[in-house]
Amino acid sequence: MRQRRLLVQVGFAAVLMGLLALLVNNLAVNLIRTGLGLGFGWLGRPAGFALAETALPYAPSDSYLWALTIGWLNSLKVIAAGLVLATVLGVAAGAARSSSNRLLRSLAGGYVALIRQVPLLLQLLFWYFVAFLGLPSVPIGGLIRLSNQGIQLLGLNLSVEFCAVLVGLTVFTGASIAEIVRGGINAVPRGQWEAFRSLGLGEGLGLRRIVLPQALPAILPALTSQYLNLAKNSTLAIAVGYADLYAVSDTTITQTGRAIEGFLLLLLSFLLLNLLISGGMAALNRAVLGRLNRSR
DSSP: OOOHHHHHHHHHHHHHHHHHHHHHHHHHHHHHHTOOOOOGGGGGGBBBOSSSOOSSSTTTTSBBHHHHHHHHHHHHHHHHHHHHHHHHHHHHHHHHOOOOOOOHHHHHHHHHHHHSOOOOHHHHIIIIIIIIITOOOOEEEEEEEETEEEEEETEEEHHHOOOOHHHHHHEEEEHHHHHHHHHHHHHHHHHHHHHHHHOOOHHHHIIIIHHHHHHHHHHHOOOOOHHHHHHHHHGGGGTTOOHHHHHHHHHHHHHHHOOHHHHHHHHHHHHHHHHHHHHHHHHHHHHHHHHHHHHH
16 A cells, blocks of 8 residues: 555656656747747846836836836735734634624624625725725824825825735735634634633633634634735736736836746746745644643
8 A cells, every 4th residue: 555655656746747847848949939048137137117116216227127126025015914914804803703792793794705705806996996096185193194195104105006905905815814713713612612701701811812722723724825825816916006026027028028037037936935924834833733732
């Protein structure tokens, strides 16, 4: 049986290597046929296009490499903020779905049901064209100012495009995280709920101190998938004009005609990001399991 499994694995690896070799051969043949060579010397040439949003100083005279770097930073900015906010929203909604309060449970259930039925692209367009472009110019408490040009928050100027993408990703991913959290909470034996209630703890405190820590091993693996989905879904930001890595890569490919190199850079960038997310979540999962094992 063990030898059979080994043979199956070797055969599967051989098939994958054969397919990869076939793809590389087709790529080489097509490059020769079209007269295009595979190279990255164009990265040092001036980009010649402006970017509406830049995390660092940028001018059209800067290189394509720097333009792609700015797009990468813009992607990282919205992804990092989205991961944090979607987690907070998802945990809150998931806990609300397990609440004994009927109104709270119904509101959270309605939010999850509605958001999961509407494609993310349509939600991004809604947040951009309906919600944020229609904002009046209103100061809130001297620290926040809303307008259809963006949001000023504690000295930070957040563009309309960034806000629409961030809110869209947060709300969409938060709904899926809420279901994961609800499933994890329901996996905890009901006796744990009775235990914290018998100690006189409130529902919120009992969830934070007793139930959620035990639900983490069931939550984290599925949560990793949602984090990866959020990172990949961020490429839809091009629909509302946000200058993320995908949008900058698209403009670069159009101007240079270097589609293969451009898509390779895009692929490797998101592969690296997703590997970092997966590795970080795997380390967190091991730490949580180790802590639970030590406490038993």
